[in-house]
Amino acid sequence: MNSMCVVGAGTMGRGIAYTAAINDFKVILNDVSEASLTNAREYIELTLEKSAEKGFIDPSKLYKIKENIAYTTDMEAAVSNVDIVIEAVFENIELKINIFKKLDELCPEHTILATNTSTMSPTEIGASTNRPEKCIAMHFFNPVHKMKLIEIIRGLDTSDETMQIAKQVGEKLGKETVEVNEFPGFVTSRMNCLIGNEAMNMLMEGVASAEDIDKAIKLGLNHPMGPLELADLVGLDSRLRNVEYLHRTLGEKFRPSPILVKYVKAGRLGKKSGKGFYNYNK
Ligand code: NAD
Numbered sequence: 348m349n350s351m352c353v354v355g356a357g358t359m360g361r362g363i364a365y366t367a368a369i370n371d372f373k374v375i376l377n378d379v380s381e382a383s384l385t386n387a388r389e390y391i392e393l394t395l396e397k398s399a400e401k402g403f404i405d406p407s408k409l410y411k412i413k414e415n416i417a418y419t420t421d422m423e424a425a426v427s428n429v430d431i432v433i434e435a436v437f438e439n440i441e442l443k444i445n446i447f448k449k450l451d452e453l454c455p456e457h458t459i460l461a462t463n464t465s466t467m468s469p470t471e472i473g474a475s476t477n478r479p480e481k482c483i484a485m486h487f488f489n490p491v492h493k494m495k496l497i498e499i500i501r502g503l504d505t506s507d508e509t510m511q512i513a514k515q516v517g518e519k520l521g522k523e524t525v526e527v528n529e530f531p532g533f534v535t536s537r538m539n540c541l542i543g544n545e546a547m548n549m550l551m552e553g554v555a556s557a558e559d560i561d562k563a564i565k566l567g568l569n570h571p572m573g574p575l576e577l578a579d580l581v582g583l584d585s586r587l588r589n590v591e592y593l594h595r596t597l598g599e600k601f602r603p604s605p606i607l608v609k610y611v612k613a614g615r616l617g618k619k620s621g622k623g624f625y626n627y628n629k
Pocket residue numbers: 354355356357358359360377378379380383434435436437438439442446463464465466486487488489580581582585589
């Protein structure tokens with residue numbers, strides 16, 4: 348396993364591509380949007396330079412790492428010769444299924460197809476292909492190069508070999524892995540969406556300010572980040588899609604907080620748009 352295509356160059360796709368490139372994978376980053384690819388390239392090159400300045404990356408390797416990544420809107424060319432594809436497009440089941448169907452047609456027979464879904468069923472996504480045994484979920488965390496975990500979720504027909512390969516890819520990316528049985532939201536998103544939603548409801552009810560809710564959870568419960576600043580980092584649109592899926596599949600306790608719905612309608616998407624529960628434009 349040393350060549351990878353990442354489909355979707357948003358928050359997660361660019362982070363996965365960066366992490367793979369610094370760990371010696373040849374990576375092709377694919378997106379339907381030229382603008383997304385341009386932003387991804389800027390993010391990746393800036394992150395590389397900052398990491399070299401801070402001593403995390405040997406500056407003499409910068410050129411080679413940059414050469415490890417190609418950027419294209421042409422999916423057919425992107426996947427014609429890769430060992431693994433990691434899909435990181437919007438959290439929408441129809442979109443993911445369509446992409447997996449297309450990938451199944453375009454990829455070589457041996458290629459593993461992994462989805463970075465936060466909540467959805469790898470069984471359902473894999474069933475749309477003729478290779479469900481080679482389909483799996485690999486759930487990365489944001490920011491990918493700093494977060495240590497990948498949750499790996501096996502679909503009903505995923506083979507043991509695919510599971511082993513996913514674990515090895517995780518190891519090569521410098522990550523710890525956990526194996527989780529398929530259930531909506533797995534371990535982390537199910538827990539995180541609930542905590543985040545409750546924090547948003549508290550903010551709406553006037554229990555405390557955003558700053559004090561986050562401070563209470565960090566200093567009182569020892570979380571490294573508050574739930575509202577974390578939601579801003581994830582992207583409030585992405586978080587809303589996750590909570591809506593969990594509401595549909597797991598029921599009432601996941602009803603999206605009205606304040607989250609309102610912020611997304613207003614275009615307040617968190618850090619990526621400059622404003623969410625906090626203002627990043629100051
Ligand atoms: P995002 O909105 O930042 O990016 C999505 C990207 O997908 C965009 O660049 C878009 O142009 C691209 N895209 C849409 N349709 C496409 C297509 N047909 N072909 C190729 N590219 C296409 O989303 P994100 O936050 O990076 O989330 C991506 C996935 O990762 C989702 O499944 C999400 O649940 C999951 N995830 C997100 C986070 C997070 O913190 N944001 C963490 C873990 C997992």
